[in-house]
Amino acid sequence: MSSILECRQVSKRFGKSHAILDATVSFEPGAVHGLLGANGAGKTTLLHILSGMIYPTQGVVTFDGQQVHENALAMSSICLVKSDERSWADYKVKDIMRFCSLLLPGWDERKALSLLQRFNLPANKRYKQLSRGMQSQLGIVKGLANQAPITLFDEPTLGLDADMREAFYELLIQECSGSDRTIIISTHLIDESANLFEYIALLEEGVITKHQDTDSFLEHAYYLQGNSVTLEQFSGDPRVLHAESLAGTTILAWYGDLSKERTELEQQGIRISPLPLQKLFVYLTRKGRFNNEEVM
Numbered sequence: 001m002s003s004i005l006e007c008r009q010v011s012k013r014f015g016k017s018h019a020i021l022d023a024t025v026s027f028e029p030g031a032v033h034g035l036l037g038a039n040g041a042g043k044t045t046l047l048h049i050l051s052g053m054i055y056p057t058q059g060v061v062t063f064d065g066q067q068v069h070e071n072a073l074a075m076s077s078i079c080l081v082k083s084d085e086r087s088w089a090d091y092k093v094k095d096i097m098r099f100c101s102l103l104l105p106g107w108d109e110r111k112a113l114s115l116l117q118r119f120n121l122p123a124n125k126r127y128k129q130l131s132r133g134m135q136s137q138l139g140i141v142k143g144l145a146n147q148a149p150i151t152l153f154d155e156p157t158l159g160l161d162a163d164m165r166e167a168f169y170e171l172l173i174q175e176c177s178g179s180d181r182t183i184i185i186s187t188h189l190i191d192e193s194a195n196l197f198e199y200i201a202l203l204e205e206g207v208i209t210k211h212q213d214t215d216s217f218l219e220h221a222y223y224l225q226g227n228s229v230t231l232e233q234f235s236g237d238p239r240v241l242h243a244e245s246l247a248g249t250t251i252l253a254w255y256g257d258l259s260k261e262r263t264e265l266e267q268q269g270i271r272i273s274p275l276p277l278q279k280l281f282v283y284l285t286r287k288g289r290f291n292n293e294e295v296m
C-alpha cells in the first residue's frame, strides 16, 4: 500500500542535542498508527514536525507527495491535537469551537456539538479553568470533529479516567471504520490502546527503530515459562529480552523465531504464551539489553 505521509531523513536538533535523528518513515493511509517511545524519545517533536508546525533541521516531510512545510494546502490536511493547547488558555470552550469551525477546513459542526454533549463540556468555561481530563476531551473534540485526512494525537488520554479513555477508543474506532482517515497517536498507555493500532512506530532516543504492522511486530514475541534447568540453555541468547527466576521456575521474554525449538520445549513442559505489546515495548526500549546470565 502506498503511503500518505512520509518523512525522509528528518533530524531535529535543539542546541547541541538531537531530538530526532535521521528519521525515515512512511505512514500508510486509512490506518491507525501507534507512535511509541519512552519519555523524551522525541514523539512530540516528531508529531510537530509531521504537522508542519516546526521545521526539521534536516530532511523533508511530504503529504500525498507534496512537501508539508510552507504549504498551506498540505498543512490544512493535517490536524495536530497537542496534549496541551496553550494558545487556547484564555478562551472559552464555545469560542474555541468557533475558532475551530472557522479555521479547520474539515470541521463537522454537528459532530462537534454531539461530542461536546457526550463529554458534557461547559461552553462558558475557559480552557485554563478546565480539569486536565476536560482539556484532553476538548482536544479529542477538535481531532474527531475535524475530518482531516491526517490527524495526529499527542497523548490524547492524559488525565482521562478509565471510562472516558474507553469512550475515546470507541469513538475513534467508529470514526475510522469505513473511512480513509489516517490517525497517528502517541501514548504511554500501550496495552489498552494496542487493539487500535494497525501499525506501530517505535522511537528510541530520536531514532525510528521499528515501523511495521502490529501483527508482525508481535508475531515472534512470547513468554516462555517453566523449569529453570530446561530454560538455562538460552542464557546469553540474543532472542531473550528479559528473564526472571524464582524457586526453580524461569520466565523468559522472548523476541525472535522460535519455530525450531517450540515443539521440543512444549514437550518438556515449557508454557509458551503471547507477550503483550506493553511488555515487549518495555523490554525493547530498556537501556542496555538484558544480560540473562546475571539472573539465571
Ligand SMILES: Nc1ncnc2c1ncn2[C@@H]1O[C@H](COP(=O)(O)OP(=O)(O)OP(=O)(O)O)[C@@H](O)[C@H]1O
Pocket (backbone or CB within 6 Å): 014, 018, 019, 037, 038, 039, 040, 041, 042, 043, 044, 045, 046
Ligand atoms: N523546545 C525545545 N528545546 C530544547 N529541547 C527540547 C525542546 N523540545 C523538546 N526538546 C528535547 O527533545 C527531546 C525529545 O522531547 P519530546 O518532547 O519530543 O519527547 P517525548 O517523546 O514527547 O517525551 P514525553 O513522552 O516525555 O512527552 C527531549 O530531550 C527534550 O528535552
